[in-house]
Amino acid sequence: MIRDITIGQYYSTDSLIHRLDPxxxxxxTLCYIISLFLINNWPGYIIATAxxxxxxxxxxxxxxxxxxxxxxxxxxxxIAGVVNLFFTPGEELWAWKKxxxxxxxxxxxxxxxxxxxxxxMGSSIMTLTTTPNNLxxxxxxxxxxxxxxxxxxxxxxxxxxxxxxxxxILLEETDKxxxxxIARGADFESKNxxxxxxxxxxxxxxxxxxxxxxxNDLALAMEARCYRGGDGRTKMKPLIYKKADxxxxxxxxxxxxxxxxxxxxxxx
Amino acid sequence: xSIILDHVCHTYESGTDLKSDALKDVSFKIEDGEFVxxxxxxxxxxxxxxxxxxxxxxxxxxxxxxxxxxxxDSDYDRKNLRRQVGLVFQYPEHQLFEADVFSDVSFGPKNMxxxxxxxxxxxxxxxxxxxxPHDLFYVSPFDLSGGQKRRVAIAGVxxxxxxxxxxxxxxxxxxxxxxxxxxxxxxxxxxxNKITVILVSHSMEDVANYVDRIIVMNDGSVYxxxxxxxxxxxxxxxxxxxxxAPAVTYILGALQNKGFxxxxxxxxxxxxLHTILHALKA
Numbered sequence: 001m002i003r004d005i006t007i008g009q010y011y012s013t014d015s016l017i018h019r020l021d022p023x024x025x026x027x028x029t030l031c032y033i034i035s036l037f038l039i040n041n042w043p044g045y046i047i048a049t050a051x052x053x054x055x056x057x058x059x060x061x062x063x064x065x066x067x068x069x070x071x072x073x074x075x076x077x078x079i080a081g082v083v084n085l086f087f088t089p090g091e092e093l094w095a096w097k098k099x100x101x102x103x104x105x106x107x108x109x110x111x112x113x114x115x116x117x118x119x120x121m122g123s124s125i126m127t128l129t130t131t132p133n134n135l136x137x138x139x140x141x142x143x144x145x146x147x148x149x150x151x152x153x154x155x156x157x158x159x160x161x162x163x164x165x166x167x168x169i170l171l172e173e174t175d176k177x178x179x180x181x182i183a184r185g186a187d188f189e190s191k192n193x194x195x196x197x198x199x200x201x202x203x204x205x206x207x208x209x210x211x212x213x214x215x216n217d218l219a220l221a222m223e224a225r226c227y228r229g230g231d232g233r234t235k236m237k238p239l240i241y242k243k244a245d246x247x248x249x250x251x252x253x254x255x256x257x258x259x260x261x262x263x264x265x266x267x268x
Numbered sequence: 269x270s271i272i273l274d275h276v277c278h279t280y281e282s283g284t285d286l287k288s289d290a291l292k293d294v295s296f297k298i299e300d301g302e303f304v305x306x307x308x309x310x311x312x313x314x315x316x317x318x319x320x321x322x323x324x325x326x327x328x329x330x331x332x333x334x335x336x337x338x339x340x341d342s343d344y345d346r347k348n349l350r351r352q353v354g355l356v357f358q359y360p361e362h363q364l365f366e367a368d369v370f371s372d373v374s375f376g377p378k379n380m381x382x383x384x385x386x387x388x389x390x391x392x393x394x395x396x397x398x399x400x401p402h403d404l405f406y407v408s409p410f411d412l413s414g415g416q417k418r419r420v421a422i423a424g425v426x427x428x429x430x431x432x433x434x435x436x437x438x439x440x441x442x443x444x445x446x447x448x449x450x451x452x453x454x455x456x457x458x459x460x461n462k463i464t465v466i467l468v469s470h471s472m473e474d475v476a477n478y479v480d481r482i483i484v485m486n487d488g489s490v491y492x493x494x495x496x497x498x499x500x501x502x503x504x505x506x507x508x509x510x511x512x513a514p515a516v517t518y519i520l521g522a523l524q525n526k527g528f529x530x531x532x533x534x535x536x537x538x539x540x541l542h543t544i545l546h547a548l549k550a
Contacts, residue, residue, distance in 0.1 A: 177363055183350055185347060185350060
């Protein structure tokens with residue numbers, strides 16, 4: 001029942017994008033998100049679309065998987081689209097009672113929906129092509145300059161990778177406890193809100209107990225292997241930039257320049 | 269009253285690339301009052317199978333009948349089914365949540381619509397049945413020892429007064445003393461309360477002394493379904509699917525090879541002792 005939930009799913013295959021350094025992908029995703037909010041005309045959107053589909057093609061991840069991530073925001077898309085379509089003031093094209101569709105409204109609604117779709121698809125390329133471990137390694141190294149300000153970068157990255165690692169375990173645990181309580185007659189499908197909240201107690205208490213137990217075990221196991229934080233710690237697979245990564249940075253830079261020039265400054 | 273499985277198949281994540289057949293065409297019948305051992309290697313489909321018995325999982329195809337009614341009919345009273353077929357999961361102590369032992373055990377009967385007095389009565393007798401002393405009734409279940417927690421969790425299912433008790437690896441993670449305690453408790457429940465028991469395990473040793481019938485699962489299908497004596501006589505085949513016969517089977521086999529006239533079909537230590545003494549006297 002609860003197994004259907006997928007968060008940050010990784011699609012395992014071998015491609016140019018998969019092999020890129022996670023730092024490149026993090027920077028690239030950030031740049032892409034920024035670019036979506038910089039562009040304000042149709043040539044800009046053509047460039048953004050072309051870039052997105054080029055990366056999808058290079059990543060060898062089926063488009064089906066990309067679209068799957070959109071299902072979660074369908075409602076948001078519909079609301080954003082409808083509200084912008086009907087309630088943007090401007091040059092009226094069609095009206096019925098208080099509802100009216102304006103020229104500005106159509107532009108606003110379509111850019112809003114496009115931006116949201118690209119935002120989700122752009123960031124899901126990163127999670128689909130990067131393993132969670134790689135991602136946190138990338139974050140740790142990418143943000144290591146913050147160490148000058150005494151920020152505990154390694155500890156934060158370690159916490160993040162443990163948290164990610166525990167998501168499937170805790171989901172499985174939830175499923176198990178839920179089934180055990182259903183076997184004892186618990187009712188999780190009640191429509192009554194108060195009953196629904198009450199029904200969560202037999203689920204949440206054992207779940208918290210088990211999360212603490214697992215955390216305790218993990219801490220012990222880490223200590224038994226002499227884990228003592230990030231200072232002086234080396235990696236088995238250190239992140240080193242390769243030629244492809246430099247080329248990717250160049251492509252991202254060119255994309256940003258193109259976006260700013262054609263999407264904002266250049267007048268057609 | 270009986271449980272009938274008719275060509276039950278179950279596929280996880282069907283329709284995706286991750287699909288796996290957990291159960292393949294499983295059919296058998298369990299009669300009233302039987303004590304059945306369900307045995308199989310890790311991943312053989314035992315746990316998936318037992319979750320079908322009280323309707324937690326629905327078969328992808330095939331039917332399951334309890335008392336002659338199909339439990340997956342849309343108008344079947346599944347809550348009542350779960351009262352009748354008590355399912356004790358693996359590591360059941362992980363499901364404890366109440367502030368004290370007694371309230372935790374009465375959780376099940378209260379859900380099943382017993383009134384307060386009745387629920388407390390059944391909780392009381394269930395705790396007595398599993399041998400929890402009275403002075404532990406009102407302590408937090410989290411303060412008990414591992415074996416005690418497990419017995420409290422089993423009492424939580426027994427308090428619903430099930431007619432069929434299904435236990436998934438009830439001895440996992442217990443020391444030998446705790447294991448024997450739980451198994452003899454289950455045996456007592458079967459003998460005195462006439463409860464049908466289905467005991468899931470991967471250890472032949474565990475079940476050999478207690479059950480009347482063994483169903484061996486391998487790779488999602490029923491591999492053998494017979495009395496312990498007949499099942500263990502196939503011990504070479506059992507080894508090939510990652511299981512082993514009880515140690516006595518091997519010892520008696522070795523003795524026979526050395527020329528002793530022993531009965532190699534003995535399955536329990538008592539029977540083995542008897543046949544070895546007999547051979548030595550002769």
